[in-house]
Amino acid sequence: MGNFKVIPKDTKEQIIHRIKNEGVSVATAAKDAGICPRTIYGWLSSGTYATPGILEINKLRRENQFLLGLVGKLTMEQAKTMKGKKT
Numbered sequence: 806m807g808n809f810k811v812i813p814k815d816t817k818e819q820i821i822h823r824i825k826n827e828g829v830s831v832a833t834a835a836k837d838a839g840i841c842p843r844t845i846y847g848w849l850s851s852g853t854y855a856t857p858g859i860l861e862i863n864k865l866r867r868e869n870q871f872l873l874g875l876v877g878k879l880t881m882e883q884a885k886t887m888k889g890k891k892t
Contacts, residue, residue: 810840817848824849826858 820838823829824845831849835842 812838812840812844820845821848822858826860828860828864 816838820834823834824831831842831845835845
């Protein structure tokens, strides 16, 4: 078997907090903690820490609005292009 570090619960929570609420990347948090990024991804996918923070929710809302606007713009441009080809 490999070498396994037992990571205290409070340390896990601090790492997840940095990722979810402070925008730290998983790779950076893993490097800072001296653990494998795969470990953190495992924590995130287990659902134990899946509740997003308010900063993450707001970031996702802004991103969603931007993407919806982009889709609308591209749809309009495509409609204009298609209309121009028909005449």
